[in-house]
Amino acid sequence: MRVHTLFRRGLGVKVAAAVFATAAAIGFTAAPASAAPFMPATDSDPFYAEPAGIEGVANGDVLRVQSLPSPFPGSSAQKVLFRSTNSQGEPIAAVTTVIVPDGGARHDLLSYQPFTNSLGPQCAPSHQIFRGGLQEQQLIGLALARGVAVNIPDHLGPTSAYGAARLGGTITLDSIRAVQSSPGFRVGDSRTVLAGYSGGAMATAYAGVLAPTYAPELDLVGLSAGGTPVNLEAIARTLGVAPNPLFGLGFAASLGLEREYPNEVSLSEQLNDRGAALANQIRNACTDQIVDAGANMKIADVVNSGTLANTQAGVDALNRNSVQMFPGAPRMPVLLYQGADDQLTPTSRVLATAAHWCRQGTRVQTVIVPGDHGSTIASGVPIALSYLNDRVAGAPAPSTC
Numbered sequence: 001m002r003v004h005t006l007f008r009r010g011l012g013v014k015v016a017a018a019v020f021a022t023a024a025a026i027g028f029t030a031a032p033a034s035a036a037p038f039m040p041a042t043d044s045d046p047f048y049a050e051p052a053g054i055e056g057v058a059n060g061d062v063l064r065v066q067s068l069p070s071p072f073p074g075s076s077a078q079k080v081l082f083r084s085t086n087s088q089g090e091p092i093a094a095v096t097t098v099i100v101p102d103g104g105a106r107h108d109l110l111s112y113q114p115f116t117n118s119l120g121p122q123c124a125p126s127h128q129i130f131r132g133g134l135q136e137q138q139l140i141g142l143a144l145a146r147g148v149a150v151n152i153p154d155h156l157g158p159t160s161a162y163g164a165a166r167l168g169g170t171i172t173l174d175s176i177r178a179v180q181s182s183p184g185f186r187v188g189d190s191r192t193v194l195a196g197y198s199g200g201a202m203a204t205a206y207a208g209v210l211a212p213t214y215a216p217e218l219d220l221v222g223l224s225a226g227g228t229p230v231n232l233e234a235i236a237r238t239l240g241v242a243p244n245p246l247f248g249l250g251f252a253a254s255l256g257l258e259r260e261y262p263n264e265v266s267l268s269e270q271l272n273d274r275g276a277a278l279a280n281q282i283r284n285a286c287t288d289q290i291v292d293a294g295a296n297m298k299i300a301d302v303v304n305s306g307t308l309a310n311t312q313a314g315v316d317a318l319n320r321n322s323v324q325m326f327p328g329a330p331r332m333p334v335l336l337y338q339g340a341d342d343q344l345t346p347t348s349r350v351l352a353t354a355a356h357w358c359r360q361g362t363r364v365q366t367v368i369v370p371g372d373h374g375s376t377i378a379s380g381v382p383i384a385l386s387y388l389n390d391r392v393a394g395a396p397a398p399s400t401c
Contacts, residue, residue: 036268037258038283040160043121047079048158050093057083060177060215063093065184071130071137072144075101078185079126082178084171086157087164087260087320096153096175097126099144100185107149108392109187111176112140113168113196113203116156119252123286124154136197139381146389149187151179155203162256165199165232165321169206173215180218193222193388197377201225205323208330222391224335224384227373229345230324230353233315248294251302252282257317264313275302324349329357333397335387337367339376358401365398 043049047066054063063081070077077099084094100107114125114136121127128134129152140150153175155168172194180188196204208223244250258265271279278297282290319325334357338350347368354364365387369379391397 037262038255038268038279039259040119040121040284043158047081048093048095048121050158051081054083054091054093059083059085060174060181062178062182065182068130070099071132072099072141075099075144077130080175080178080182082174084157084174086170087167092158094154094157094171094174095124095126096151096178097129098149098151098179098185099140100149100187101144101147104147104186106186107147107190109149109151109176109179109190109192110143110388111151111153111172111192111194111204111207112136112143113153113155113172113194113200113207115197115199115201116154117162117199117249117252117290118156118286119160119162119255119282119290120284120286121158121160122284123160124156125152126154136200139385142385146385148392149179149185149190151175153203155200156256157260159259160256161260163253163321164257164260165202165206165323166210167260168203169208169210170214172203172207173211173218176218176220177215190219191221191392192219193224193391194220195224195384195388197226197380198229198373201228202321202323204228205230205330206321206326208332208334209323209326209328212328212331220330220332222333222335222388222397223330224337224388226337226380226384227339227342227345227376228323228336228350228353230349231322233318233322234349243296243298245295246291247297248278248282248290248292249287251278251294251297252285252290255279255283257321261317264317270303272302272304278302324353324356329360329362331362333363333365333391333399335365335367335384337369337376337380337383339371339373340368341370341372342376344373354401358399362401363397363399364401366400 051063061083066079068077080096081093084092086092125134143150153172155171156162157167161167179185194204205225205228211220254267258267281293336350336354338347354366357364
């Protein structure tokens with residue numbers, strides 16, 4: 001897929017830069033009462049349908065399970081529909097995919113949050129992993145080869161709310177609850193670790209900071225986050241809005257955030273005819289289609305005025321999805337790995353986040369590796385897997401605090 005090629009060539013920073021610069025510049029004005037988000041189509045697979053009475057069950061309760069042929073030899077695969085909660089406090093039905101190695105009475109658990117740049121339900125990890133389309137498919141195979149079960153949540157939620165990191169954290173924690181409560185997965189009393197890179201790291205880091213209050217019962221023993229955009233407002237304010245080959249991804253993030261924050265992020269009321277046409281074209285699209293549709297466009301091409309002023313409501317929405325701004329800290333040991341030349345997420349921001357967590361007693365190891373935002377995942381994965389393996393083995397956690 002194109003996004004894989006982009007990241008191999010070190011252009012991942014341009015992908016993410018387009019996302020956050022465009023999202024801030026387009027979408028964050030006060031939402032008029034008549035604004036209607038560009039929502040995706042309903043998933044055609046009836047497994048994903050929200051059952052009646054969901055408000056009467058607890059977060060993490062299993063609603064439905066479906067077994068499927070595993071894309072990884074020597075393992076079994078199931079999709080799990082479970083109850084979670086969106087950013088408005090409303091119950092939602094979310095999905096995760098669980099891959100369990102054959103044999104063994106018990107397995108440790110890795111919850112891996114993929115980076116997913118999409119708006120359509122068919123683009124979710126629970127669909128893509130069975131089509132060989134998940135970008136981090138090889139990494140998941142490496143974990144399974146070590147005898148670790150892998151949980152892969154659709155952390156954008158049922159409306160594909162691309163950009164909503166805090167929602168991703170909530171869904172991730174509820175997915176772990178769901179998986180551990182199902183005896184067939186043999187992970188009920190497992191030591192659990194979390195990992196993700198870039199957009200997946202946003203959901204991973206938010207799961208870490210929310211866990212002490214949202215899911216304190218979970219035995220989370222380690223977390224690895226690489227190339228984490230820790231402060232979305234700071235990123236957005238430092239980036240321009242010139243024509244960009246990856247403009248479509250930023251436009252898609254605006255659509256995703258409007259879906260999750262319809263009273264704060266207004267896009268639909270600001271669009272001109274060309275912008276409305278683009279929104280309709282990509283409202284159900286995956287990465288390749290989004291990139292193609294918005295290639296070399298700029299903000300002035302899609303809105304009625306060339307620029308839009310940010311409002312406090314919009315800034316608040318950005319900050320609620322910026323883990324650096326969250327007052328709490330993970331209670332598990334954390335690895336933060338970062339490219340020395342990452343232009344999207346300045347090392348100073350990552351170090352400030354690490355220091356914020358260190359002051360609250362978290363054992364944080366920060367590792368700076370050569371590379372930019374696109375190339376760092378390749379050099380960081382071996383470091384992350386080694387770190388997480390040590391955590392499930394019970395080795396003392398290192399710290400650079």
